[in-house]
Amino acid sequence: MKPFLALLDCNNFFVSCERLFRPDLTCRPVVVLSSNDGCVVSRSDEAKALGIPMGAPLFQYRRFFREHEVVQFSGNFELYGDISQRITRLLSSITPQIEVYSVDESFLDLSQLNISDYNAWGRAVRGRLLQEVGIPVSIGLATTKTLAKLGTEVAKRDPRSGGVLDLANLSPPERETHLARMPVGDVWGVGRRLSPQLRAEGVYTALDLSRMRARLAQQLFGIHGRQMVCELNGIRCHQLEPFGRVRQSVMHGRQFGEDTSQFAVIEAAVANLTARAAARLRTEQLLARTAVVYLDTNRHKPGYRRLQCTAGFDVPTADTGIIASRLVEALEAAFNPHLGYHKANVLLCDLVSEQALQTNLFGRGASASAGRDDSLSRLRAIDTINGRYGPRTVHYASEDLSAAWRPKRQSRSPHYTTCWEELPVIG
DNA sequence: TCTGGGGTCCTAGGACCC
DNA sequence: TCTGGGGTCCTAGGACCC
Numbered sequence: 380m381k382p383f384l385a386l387l388d389c390n391n392f393f394v395s396c397e398r399l400f401r402p403d404l405t406c407r408p409v410v411v412l413s414s415n416d417g418c419v420v421s422r423s424d425e426a427k428a429l430g431i432p433m434g435a436p437l438f439q440y441r442r443f444f445r446e447h448e449v450v451q452f453s454g455n456f457e458l459y460g461d462i463s464q465r466i467t468r469l470l471s472s473i474t475p476q477i478e479v480y481s482v483d484e485s486f487l488d489l490s491q492l493n494i495s496d497y498n499a500w501g502r503a504v505r506g507r508l509l510q511e512v513g514i515p516v517s518i519g520l521a522t523t524k525t526l527a528k529l530g531t532e533v534a535k536r537d538p539r540s541g542g543v544l545d546l547a548n549l550s551p552p553e554r555e556t557h558l559a560r561m562p563v564g565d566v567w568g569v570g571r572r573l574s575p576q577l578r579a580e581g582v583y584t585a586l587d588l589s590r591m592r593a594r595l596a597q598q599l600f601g602i603h604g605r606q607m608v609c610e611l612n613g614i615r616c617h618q619l620e621p622f623g624r625v626r627q628s629v630m631h632g633r634q635f636g637e638d639t640s641q642f643a644v645i646e647a648a649v650a651n652l653t654a655r656a657a658a659r660l661r662t663e664q665l666l667a668r669t670a671v672v673y674l675d676t677n678r679h680k681p682g683y684r685r686l687q688c689t690a691g692f693d694v695p696t697a698d699t700g701i702i703a704s705r706l707v708e709a710l711e712a713a714f715n716p717h718l719g720y721h722k723a724n725v726l727l728c729d730l731v732s733e734q735a736l737q738t739n740l741f742g743r744g745a746s747a748s749a750g751r752d753d754s755l756s757r758l759r760a761i762d763t764i765n766g767r768y769g770p771r772t773v774h775y776a777s778e779d780l781s782a783a784w785r786p787k788r789q790s791r792s793p794h795y796t797t798c799w800e801e802l803p804v805i806g
Numbered sequence: 807t808c809t810g811g812g813g814t815c816c817t818a819g820g821a822c823c824c
Numbered sequence: 825t826c827t828g829g830g831g832t833c834c835t836a837g838g839a840c841c842c
Contacts (some may be wrong), residue, residue, distance in 0.1 A: 392842095400823065413810030420842095436809035454810080481813095481842045570840050603840080630812055632819065637807090679809060724811090786810095 382497055382520035385487045386527035387504070388468065390515045390535060390545035393421035396462045397452050399513045400795050400803055408449045412437060413785040415634045416453050453788040461796045465512050473504065478620050478788055486524065488619045501543035520545040521584050524617045525610035528567040529585060533557050558586035558611070568607045573600060584636035587612060626663065631656040632724030635784040638677065645674065645723060646707050649782040650777040652725040653703040658762055660727060661755075666695035668729035672706040674714075677721040686713055695731050698754045699775060702727070707777075723784075769798070 389395060393411035398404050408425035412418065419426075429447055431440065437451075444451060461484045470477050476488035494500045500519040508516050518529025526546050534544040548555055564574035566585050582588050586598075589611035592617040596604035600769065606616040631652045639645065649672055660667060674686040688709035696702060706725065733755075761773045771778075792802035 415810070416808085418809050434809075438808035441808090456811090484842075568840070572839060603816080624814080626813090627814070632811065634810070677809095722810095 380522065380547045380613075381489075382545055383488070383490050383522050383615070384520070384524065384527055385484050385489055385501065385504075386480075386519045386521075386524070386531045387487065388519075388531045388535070389466070389483040390517060390518050391421055391423055392463075392514070393452075393454065393459055394423045394426075395514050396459050397455070397792055398423075399462070400792065402451055405505050408447060408732075409452070410435075410444070410449055411452045411454055412790070414454055414788070415636070415788055420454065452711060453550060453791040454783065455792045455794065457797045458477060458792065462512065462514065466508060466514060469511060470504075476621050477618065479623065485529070486619050488621065489520070497545045498543055501545065502541055505542050510712075516542065518543045520547060522547050522609040523615050524615045524619075525567050525607060526613065529557070529611075532561065532565060537651075547797055552623070555586055557790075558589055559584050561585035563588050566607060568603055568734070571744050576600070622666065626730060626763055628726055628728040628730065628748055629656045629665075630660050630724060630726045631659075632673070632722060633784070633786055634722045635720070636787050637783065638719035638721050639661060639783060640719055641783070642711065642714055642716070643785045645710070645714075645720060647778055648723045649710065649725060650699075650703045650775050654699045654775060654778060656725050657697050657699040657758075658729050658765075659700055660697040660730070661758060661762055664733045665725035665730045666697050666733060667702070668695045668731065669727070670702045670706055671725070671726040671728070672710055673724040674710065675724075676719050677717050677723045684715075684718060686710070686715070688713055695729075696754075696759060697733075701754075703775065703777065 394409045397409060397411060404423075406425065407421040407423070408429055408431075410419045410426050410431060413420045413422040418437060418438055419431060419433065422431055422433065426449060429443075429449070431443075431449070440449075443449070459482060467479055467485065469478070470485055470487060474487055474489075474492055476491060478486040478488075480486055489497075492500075492521070497520050501520060505518055508514055513731055517531045517535040519527040519532070519534055520543075521527040521530050530544040530546045534540045534542050537544075544557075546557070549557075561584055563569055563577050563582050564571075565582055566588060569577065569588075576599070577583075577588065580591075582591060588608060591608050593605045593608045596608045600607075609616050633648065633652065635644070635648065653670075669690065670690045670692070672688050676682065676684045688706065690702070690705035690709055692701070692705075764773050767772065791802070795801060795803050
C-alpha cells in the first residue's frame with residue numbers, strides 16, 4: 380500500500396539548533412530551558428540517557444547538571460523560529476502540499492508526488508535537511524497522521540531505521556510488531572489522564588488500542604477515542620491542512636522574574652504582553668472582538684488564585700493602546716493588592732479578518748472608519764520601524780512603568796541569525 | 807528562593823426558549 | 825397550576841498537542 384503522507388519531526392529540535400553554532404557540543408549532554416529558566420524543554424540524547432525528564436525543574440537539577448557537566452541554554456526562541464522557517468522553505472520546494480504542524484514538525488502530502496521507493500525518498504529528504512540546514516530529523520510514512528506519528532517515533536528510537544520508517548510498506552505482522560511495542564500512552568492523542576484509564580480497560584499498547592471496538596472507544600473516551608482507533612487501522616479521520624488552521628486566538632503570557640503585588644509592575648507587563656499579541660494580530664491582518672487578561676498567583680503554592688477580566692470591543696481592533704487601556708482599567712477594579720502575582724496572560728479572541736470587516740453598525744460612518752484607518756496606519760508604521768531596527772525601538776510608555784516583571788534568561792545563546800549585532804564571528 | 811508558553815477542541819452544565 | 829422534551833447558546837474547565 381502507498382503511504383499518503385509523511386511526518387517529518389526534528390530530533391531534539393531546540394538542542395539541535397543550539398548545536399548548529401556550537402559544534403563542540405556534539406556528543407555532550409545539552410538541555411534547553413523554558414523562559415524564565417524554569418524547566419527543561421529540550422534534551423539531547425546524552426541528556427536523556429542521564430535520566431533527565433522532560434519538564435525537569437531547574438532548581439531541582441542544578442547540582443545534577445554541574446556534576447554531570449550538562450550544558451544548559453535559556454530558550455532562544457527567535458533562533459529556533461528562524462531555523463524552523465528554513466526547514467519549511469526547503470520542504471515547500473519538495474511539495475507545496477505541506478502542513479506545518481508545529482515549530483519542529485510538518486506533514487507532507489505524498490499523493491501527488493511520483494515516488495517509486497518511499498524509504499529511499501525519505502532518506503534523501505533527511506540527507507538534504509542535514510546538509511542544507513544542519514538539523515537531524517526522523518520521518519514516518521503512513522496512510523494516516525496517527526500512524527505517521529507512530530512511525531516517526533519508531534524511526535527516532537531505532538537506529539537501524541536510518542531515521543525513516545514507511546509503515547505502509549510493511550507486512551501486517553511487521554506493522555503489528557511495531558504497534559505492540561508502542562505503549563498506549565505514547566499514541567498521539569493519549570495523554571496523562573487517558574493513559575491510566577485505557578490501561579484499566581486492559582489496553583496497554585497501540586496494538587491493543589487498534590483492536591478496540593470503535594463504538595466502545597467512543598462511549599468511553601468520546602469522539603477522540605473513536606478517531607484514534609480508526610486512524611490506527613488506516614482510516615483517515617484527520618486530513619492534511621496545507622493552508623493551516625484558521626486562527627482562533629492569540630495569546631501572550633509570561634511568568635514574572637519575581638512575584639509582585641504592585642499594580643504598576645503588572646500594568647507594565649500587561650502593556651507589553653498586549654503590544655506583542657496585538658502586533659501578531661496586525662501581521663496576520665486580524666482584529667479582535669474580545670480581549671482577556673489573566674493574572675495568576677503561583678499555582679505551586681497553596682491558595683492559588685486566578686483573576687480574569689474581559690473587555691469586549693464593538694468595533695474589532697488590533698490597536699495596542701485601545702486594548703491595553705481597557706484591560707488595565709478592568710484589572711484595576713478587580714485587583715487585590717494582598718496577593719503575590721506570578722504570571723500574566725493576555726488573550727485576544729473572537730477574531731475577524733480586516734477585510735471581512737467591510738461594514739459594521741458602528742464602524743460604517745465615515746469618521747469612524749477613517750479613525751480606524753488612522754490608528755492602523757500609525758501602528759503599521761511602528762511595526763515597520765520595529766521590524767527594521769529591532770523590537771521595542773518604538774513602544775508604549777506604559778511598558779516602561781517597571782521592568783521588575785521581566786523574566787530571567789541567564790544562559791541565552793546569541794541571536795545568531797536574526798540580529799546583526801549577534802552574528803557569529805569566525806576568525 | 808526556584809517547576810514554560812502557545813494553542814485547539816470537547817464536554818458538561820446552566821439559562822433560556824418553544 | 826403543573827408537567828416533559830428538545831433545542832440553542834454561552835461559559836468554564838479539562839484534556840490534549842508541541
